[in-house]
Amino acid sequence: MAISRRNLLLASGSLFMTIKFPVLAAEQKPVVIQMRGTARGERVWFDPAGIAVAPGTTLRFINLDPENSHTVTAYHPDFFGRTRRIPQRATPFHSGYLLPENVFEVTLTVSGVYDYYCVPHEMAGMVGRIIVGTPDMEGWDETALRAGGVAENVEKRFPAIRQLLSDDPVRRIK
């Protein structure tokens, strides 16, 4: 059966309308990400390890690990010569060493994928991913997904963006 051009256009438009990315409301209060560790330091992690937020959201990192200090460091050449794994137009960030109860805040405005890590604990898998905005936004930059520059065991720790975009923060407990 031949399909008219008009019907085809109507059908494709309807289909496009059904592919909706979640609407991320701009957060009025900072979104908190905790730095955690087991009592003896066997495991350390960011909680949540992955999250999706709207552009302009402030992320508040707080060290709740009484045994250790941690950093929040973007993968970027400006800090320790690392491969860039944040949007090109984004300002890289590095908290420095945060002692227990110390706080670090960063506001992310450029849409895309931001990968970051804890300097002394990267090889122990303490990394995180923040999705800012959605792929349909102008200037969306997902360079992180193909950038490499990390060890194989570290690469596996980054949450899939599909899960994060479905509004399901990834929490690595224990």
Next chain:
Amino acid sequence: MKTALIVMIGMAMTTSVLAHDESKITQAPPEKPYVQVSDVLPLPEFLPGLGTLFVDPGTLPAGPFLGYDHDGKLSVTVYMTPLEELKNGVAYDDLGIGSHEVTSVDIYYNAGHPGVESPHAHVVLFHDEGAKDRLAE
């Protein structure tokens, strides 16, 4: 004969003691070359389970680290041995010890921290029965 035997035993014990005088490290702060770890690294002054740590930087990463309780009493000796180094054949021999009185030993994995920034084992020697409780928090 008896005197000679006593002297020989004494000499043997002497060779196993740290180069420093143990009496000078039973109470914090220990003398140089020991430094307080929290003064030179971004770590809390008191680490639950380990206490306030001092180390001779020349003995890193293994130590020994001397751990003191809240009253400044030497409570543990800690060794930190990177696992990758051990796997690659590095051995940590003839390490010193804070006290020859050891009531128990804990050994566990640590993911890393400033100063020993790779996965390693903590080998913790407790120097009296109450040490673990005093260092708990």
